[in-house]
Amino acid sequence: MLLADIVLIVHFLYVLFVVGSLPVIWVGAWLKMMFVTNPWFRYLHLAAILFVVAESLFGVACPLTVWENSLRQIERDSSFIQRWLHFIIFYNVPEAILAVVYCLFAGLVAMTFKWVPPRRIRVD
Helix, strand or coil: CHHHHHHHHHHHHHHHHHHHHHHHHHHHHHCCCHHHHCHHHHHHHHHHHHHHHHHHHHCCCCHHHHHHHHHHCCCCCCCHHHHHHHHHHCCCCCHHHHHHHHHHHHHHHHHHHHHCCCCCCCCC
């Protein structure tokens, strides 16, 4: 159960990165914080949501979910971590709706590249 919980925590952190980075970028740009224009951060964020969109559009289950589920088959008991993180991460809605939400969110992330463009920080 410990290994399954670790996989679930990694999954939660991935979701947190994808969802949480967008408001961090907007607020950081408003506060003139330079790290929000870091190209590595920005392109990694875009790639992360595009990976989710591709999984959804092609009907592929998330590898972290599959891995966690296979680990959980060994143990029948659910943990505190599992109950709360599943409550936060997983929703009981049709896949088509999730695909639309993921695509809209990816579009918002892409539009943010125009509003808050990535820039290299020059060190002279």
